[in-house]
Amino acid sequence: MTEKTTAELEKLRGLIDGVDNQLLHLLRKRLDLVAQVGAVKHAAGLPIYAPAREAAMLGKRREEAQAMGVNPQLIEDVLRRLMRESYLSEKDVGFKQIKPDLGQIVIIGGKGQLGRLFAQMFSLSGYRVQILDKDDWQVADSLFAGAGLVLVTVPIGSTCELIRSRLGSLPKDCVLADLTSIKEAPLNAMLETHNGPVVGLHPMFGPDVGSLAKQVVVVCHGRGQTQYQWLLEQIGIWGARLVEAEAVRHDKAMQLVQAMRHFSSFVYGLNLCREQADIDSLLEFSSPIYRLELAMVGRLFAQDPLLYADIIFAQQGSLEAIADYLDNYREALALLQAGDRQGFISRFNEVASWFGDYAAQFQRESRAMLQSVNDMKTG
Amino acid sequence: MTEKTTAELEKLRGLIDGVDNQLLHLLRKRLDLVAQVGAVKHAAGLPIYAPAREAAMLGKRREEAQAMGVNPQLIEDVLRRLMRESYLSEKDVGFKQIKPDLGQIVIIGGKGQLGRLFAQMFSLSGYRVQILDKDDWQVADSLFAGAGLVLVTVPIGSTCELIRSRLGSLPKDCVLADLTSIKEAPLNAMLETHNGPVVGLHPMFGPDVGSLAKQVVVVCHGRGQTQYQWLLEQIGIWGARLVEAEAVRHDKAMQLVQAMRHFSSFVYGLNLCREQADIDSLLEFSSPIYRLELAMVGRLFAQDPLLYADIIFAQQGSLEAIADYLDNYREALALLQAGDRQGFISRFNEVASWFGDYAAQFQRESRAMLQSVNDMKTG
Numbered sequence: 001m002t003e004k005t006t007a008e009l010e011k012l013r014g015l016i017d018g019v020d021n022q023l024l025h026l027l028r029k030r031l032d033l034v035a036q037v038g039a040v041k042h043a044a045g046l047p048i049y050a051p052a053r054e055a056a057m058l059g060k061r062r063e064e065a066q067a068m069g070v071n072p073q074l075i076e077d078v079l080r081r082l083m084r085e086s087y088l089s090e091k092d093v094g095f096k097q098i099k100p101d102l103g104q105i106v107i108i109g110g111k112g113q114l115g116r117l118f119a120q121m122f123s124l125s126g127y128r129v130q131i132l133d134k135d136d137w138q139v140a141d142s143l144f145a146g147a148g149l150v151l152v153t154v155p156i157g158s159t160c161e162l163i164r165s166r167l168g169s170l171p172k173d174c175v176l177a178d179l180t181s182i183k184e185a186p187l188n189a190m191l192e193t194h195n196g197p198v199v200g201l202h203p204m205f206g207p208d209v210g211s212l213a214k215q216v217v218v219v220c221h222g223r224g225q226t227q228y229q230w231l232l233e234q235i236g237i238w239g240a241r242l243v244e245a246e247a248v249r250h251d252k253a254m255q256l257v258q259a260m261r262h263f264s265s266f267v268y269g270l271n272l273c274r275e276q277a278d279i280d281s282l283l284e285f286s287s288p289i290y291r292l293e294l295a296m297v298g299r300l301f302a303q304d305p306l307l308y309a310d311i312i313f314a315q316q317g318s319l320e321a322i323a324d325y326l327d328n329y330r331e332a333l334a335l336l337q338a339g340d341r342q343g344f345i346s347r348f349n350e351v352a353s354w355f356g357d358y359a360a361q362f363q364r365e366s367r368a369m370l371q372s373v374n375d376m377k378t379g
Numbered sequence: 380m381t382e383k384t385t386a387e388l389e390k391l392r393g394l395i396d397g398v399d400n401q402l403l404h405l406l407r408k409r410l411d412l413v414a415q416v417g418a419v420k421h422a423a424g425l426p427i428y429a430p431a432r433e434a435a436m437l438g439k440r441r442e443e444a445q446a447m448g449v450n451p452q453l454i455e456d457v458l459r460r461l462m463r464e465s466y467l468s469e470k471d472v473g474f475k476q477i478k479p480d481l482g483q484i485v486i487i488g489g490k491g492q493l494g495r496l497f498a499q500m501f502s503l504s505g506y507r508v509q510i511l512d513k514d515d516w517q518v519a520d521s522l523f524a525g526a527g528l529v530l531v532t533v534p535i536g537s538t539c540e541l542i543r544s545r546l547g548s549l550p551k552d553c554v555l556a557d558l559t560s561i562k563e564a565p566l567n568a569m570l571e572t573h574n575g576p577v578v579g580l581h582p583m584f585g586p587d588v589g590s591l592a593k594q595v596v597v598v599c600h601g602r603g604q605t606q607y608q609w610l611l612e613q614i615g616i617w618g619a620r621l622v623e624a625e626a627v628r629h630d631k632a633m634q635l636v637q638a639m640r641h642f643s644s645f646v647y648g649l650n651l652c653r654e655q656a657d658i659d660s661l662l663e664f665s666s667p668i669y670r671l672e673l674a675m676v677g678r679l680f681a682q683d684p685l686l687y688a689d690i691i692f693a694q695q696g697s698l699e700a701i702a703d704y705l706d707n708y709r710e711a712l713a714l715l716q717a718g719d720r721q722g723f724i725s726r727f728n729e730v731a732s733w734f735g736d737y738a739a740q741f742q743r744e745s746r747a748m749l750q751s752v753n754d755m756k757t758g
Binding site: 001002005009012013015016019020022023025027029030031033034036037040041043044046061064065068069070074075077078079081082083084085205206208209210214215216218243245249250254256258260261263264267268270272273274277278279281282284285286287288289290291292293294295296297298299300301303305306308309312313319321322323325326328329332333336337339341344345347348349350351352354355358359360361362363365366367369372373374375 | 380381384387388391392394395398399400401402403404405406407408409410412413415416419420422423425440443444447448449450453454456457458459460461462463464583584585587588589593594595597622624628629632633635636637639640642643645646647648649650651652653654656657658660661663664665666667668669670671672673674675676677678679680681682684685687688691692698700701702703704705707708709711712715716718720723724726727728729730731733734737738739740741742744745746748750751752753754
């Protein structure tokens with residue numbers, strides 16, 4: 001490098017340092033302003049996540065960017081990242097309490113990760129929260145006596161039995177709800193055991209989300225909606241989107257969305273292990289798409305096997321879906337073994353036309369995701 | 380909403396608009412400054428992607444953010460997104476030409492997507508590029524006569540035959556290279572057919588990447604490295620990272636990285652199709668992690684089946700890996716059918732200890748990816 005080049009680069013880098021310093025101050029300022037918006041909304045009891053307003057704001061910024069010769073997607077991506085930051089700090093302000101006159105909230109299994117998250121969210125919203133864990137049953141009656149909501153979040157395998165054996169004498173107006181990832185059986189157990197308001201919930205996210213903004217919570221109505229409507233509104237205040245579903249349809253979808261997916265990730269990991277794959281060299285060769293896939297498989301094995309066993313073993317229907325997959329795999333493998341390229345291609349086209357417009361949409365979406373994965377690469 | 384609340388929100392939103400306007404101007408300014416850095420580097424022939432400098436700069440910014448009470452990860456994410464934008468616009472400036480005295484470059488199969496991308500990159504670096512497609516063989520001899528590099532990028536199935544039947548009389552000093560996703564057979568075919576410099580390349584990315592910054596290109600050395608060293612440097616100038624590998628080891632890894640992965644995504648899609656899954660309701664219930672997974676499967680079916688057939692059918696070893704997977708799947712399914720939770724858990728733990736520290740690392744990585752997927756959610 002010549003001296004002149006070095007000097008020019010130094011000068012430009014100095015200017016970039018200055019811009020970055022201004023940038024940091026602007027980010028700080030914007031986060032503060034959004035926090036003030038949050039405080040005003042909090043006082044007025046408005047939900048923090050307002051999709052329509054967010055979309056309108058982003059649309060306006062995109063136009064302004066275009067006019068300045070800045071890629072509209074750039075400003076959208078930067079602002080979305082900033083919004084995530086703001087959602088995360090909502091927790092510092094707390095949330096509006098929808099039902100201030102509720103008795104205490106008892107979370108059964110509240111020492112589990114998901115239980116802790118809900119305990120935290122209720123506390124941040126001003127409710128009195130009591131945790132009831134395996135060893136606390138001697139105090140259960142006194143806790144239940146003043147309860148306005150009992151929330152069950154224990155492993156799937158023990159949910160129904162616990163409901164039936166332990167929750168038969170809750171106060172008549174107490175809301176009984178659960179967070180189990182299947183819904184039909186727990187909902188029936190709750191309806192049979194408790195005569196008051198009953199609702200089944202399934203938060204479609206892990207306990208490590210940070211913020212509930214934009215996350216989905218499935219709601220399966222049980223009985224007495226007017227009495228638990230406040231709970232749904234409260235979850236909305238936290239930023240989550242409520243999706244109502246019939247329990248049977250929900251459980252059927254979960255066979256594909258959860259059990260099938262977890263099982264196939266599990267087998268993928270098992271297969272890598274049995275093939276004694278060299279992870280280092282797999283990563284060395286990996287394009288972002290494979291690194292992402294490997295990470296999605298590997299993440300499973302950093303977690304609790306009991307949780308996954310629970311989900312996979314919970315439904316008989318899952319087992320059937322998993323067995324169907326084996327048949328399809330075997331059929332496709334037979335094509336390969338017969339060297340039947342044409343057969344492979346015609347199955348491929350069959351699936352492509354079944355996906356229809358979704359295939360192209362997924363390609364666009366995944367491209368954006370992969371670019372953002374590539375941004376994270378350091379080496 | 381009260382009038383006071385409305386007025387307060389309006390005022391704050393006005394202030395946010397002002398901040399965003401300044402933000403847009405800063406982004407514009409930073410992109411311009413980085414473009415100037417690019418121009419200086421271009422003139423001096425320095426590579427655009429400098430990982431060490433990038434890491435140092437980000438480290439400094441993180442410290443400054445910390446001091447200002449801004450989450451360091453926020454400024455890092457914003458700057459990484461800005462860097463991506465800058466890499467993309469490198470193309471507008473063009474790239475330094477490492478070997479100005481090279482004859483023309485002939486790209487065989489240059490009308491395919493990857494061929495077009497490489498043709499563009501060479502043109503942007505000042506080389507004369509000629510495309511030779513299926514119907515152009517009558518002019519091949521005259522194109523080859525003045526060629527300094529012949530680059531083969533045709534479907535795997537025809538690569539070796541094309542090399543052997545068509546490329547036997549290239550100029551002695553002409554570099555012969557290919558971009559095939561397997562390396563042993565094409566490399567041998569090139570070495571047998573051409574007496575001059577030979578190198579095998581495998582770009583580990585799709586043709587839709589936009590920029591080569593941070594992408595990986597695998598290099599399998601053939602013969603006469605001093606004569607093709609310029610080509611490797613040129614690819615480095617484009618921002619890609621070169622990974623040297625022995626052809627057999629590369630091909631073995633690709634059985635897992637490509638063939639196995641594509642095949643299992645294919646079967647996953649086939650299975651959804653055969654189960655007549657309702658994509659709308661799957662998406663409705665989907666947490667970011669499943670939406671991502673579904674997108675990764677669906678994207679396959681937006682693409683050319685021939686490409687995937689080529690990759691999957693290319694190696695006998697892939698077929699064996701794919702068959703092994705079936706055995707592992709069958710074994711794991713048997714555990715489920717026997718209701719053997721304990722067996723499932725002990726296999727799970729076996730795989731977890733095989734992944735070792737990678738499991739936790741993948742969980743951290745995927746959390747960041749999933750957050751960025753969640754940012755994109757609009758509904």
